[in-house]
Amino acid sequence: MKKYLFASLATAAALGVVSLLAQTPAPLTPGQTTAPAGGSQNADTKGGGGGRGRGAPAGPTPHLPDGKVDLSGVWNGGGPVGDLAQGMPVVPCDSPGAEKQLGGNGRGGKAAPICREPIPLSEAGKKVMATRQSKDDPEANCLPTGIPRQAPYPWRIVQDPTHYYILFEGNIHSFRQIFMNAKHPADPDPTWYGHSTGTWEGETLVVDTIGFNDKFWFDFRGHPHTEQLHTVERYQRTNLGTLNIATTITDPGAYTKPFTVTFDARLRPNEELMEYICQENQQDAQHLIGAAGLP
Numbered sequence: 001m002k003k004y005l006f007a008s009l010a011t012a013a014a015l016g017v018v019s020l021l022a023q024t025p026a027p028l029t030p031g032q033t034t035a036p037a038g039g040s041q042n043a044d045t046k047g048g049g050g051g052r053g054r055g056a057p058a059g060p061t062p063h064l065p066d067g068k069v070d071l072s073g074v075w076n077g078g079g080p081v082g083d084l085a086q087g088m089p090v091v092p093c094d095s096p097g098a099e100k101q102l103g104g105n106g107r108g109g110k111a112a113p114i115c116r117e118p119i120p121l122s123e124a125g126k127k128v129m130a131t132r133q134s135k136d137d138p139e140a141n142c143l144p145t146g147i148p149r150q151a152p153y154p155w156r157i158v159q160d161p162t163h164y165y166i167l168f169e170g171n172i173h174s175f176r177q178i179f180m181n182a183k184h185p186a187d188p189d190p191t192w193y194g195h196s197t198g199t200w201e202g203e204t205l206v207v208d209t210i211g212f213n214d215k216f217w218f219d220f221r222g223h224p225h226t227e228q229l230h231t232v233e234r235y236q237r238t239n240l241g242t243l244n245i246a247t248t249i250t251d252p253g254a255y256t257k258p259f260t261v262t263f264d265a266r267l268r269p270n271e272e273l274m275e276y277i278c279q280e281n282q283q284d285a286q287h288l289i290g291a292a293g294l295p
Contacts, residue, residue: 056241056266061203064159069203069237071157071164074273078245078265079150084218087148087247087261088116117259125224125254132222138215142278144174144192146216147209147231148247148261153276154268164198164205169273178207185211190227192216205235226253241267 062070080087091098093115101114121129139145151170158165164178178198188195188211195211212229229251236244243265250258 057269059240061237061239068200069205070159071205071235071237071243072159074154074156074268074271075243075265076154076268077150078155078243078263079145079148079247080219080261080263081150081152082220084149084221084223084261085116085119087263088119088259089262091115091117119223120256120259121223122252122254122256128224128254129222132217132224134220137217137220137222139171139217140220142171144168144171144216146192146212146218146225147194148233148245148249148263149216149218150263154271154273156273167273169276171278173276184208190214194229194231203236205233207231207233207235209233224254225249225251228253241269243267 064070085099085101088099093100093113095115095117097118098115099118101116134140139149139151145151145168151168153168153170155169156167158167162180164180166176166178168174174192176193176196178196180198182197184195184197190211190213192213192215194209196207196209198205198207200206209231210229212225212227214225214227214229216225217223218225229249231250232248234246234248236246238244244262245265246260246262248258248260249255
């Protein structure tokens, strides 16, 4: 019952009905270059870790017997929830084109503003984004998030020699499969998560994905993409409890140049994915009026 109540509130928050504070990543401090993990925050969360349970554990990066980094486990965060721009590189506020974000913790705290590189939307991308309505957000309507967006719920990585799998608790219990050391099909059918291939570059897993549909949004604000989207994700487990994910987005149909967003996911030790059926809880999207955006 607690799970369902929280899920309903989280959906409402995503749409601007209630505060988004319980879902979105905390703003960066001026010295940070990557966003903290996003996701839900419960009373027993410490240090802004997000998700069920306590903050991320400390320790060295684990490895498998074959020497590869062990990425397996339940994670929270690692991508944009509310705003793709939170993953853009931090720059001095007097830099040309720098976009200012409010500082503080979102709960009345105050801090110096943070400035980032702007997202290079094309004129075509801006026109699409200007038409977005909150009620139409696919994620809020229980559809997959796509890449690199994350729902504010945990997810699991499973590794075997030929495939890596990402299992999502949120929305429709969807999953991604990453074909290791494989090639893309010549003409993949457009899908929500595309076709992903993976290779190791030292300690970094590199995931190359093409074959997306144009249906998902990158965030609550409605940043768009087209079927020309091509993503390259770089997964680095920097220590036991932290997984850094840098995603390079290339889409000439909506953006003027490639750009990279970076977020951290945190390990949720001793946890399992829970059954959560979004369709049982979603009661808000159809009642919303107004443009897409953060509340």
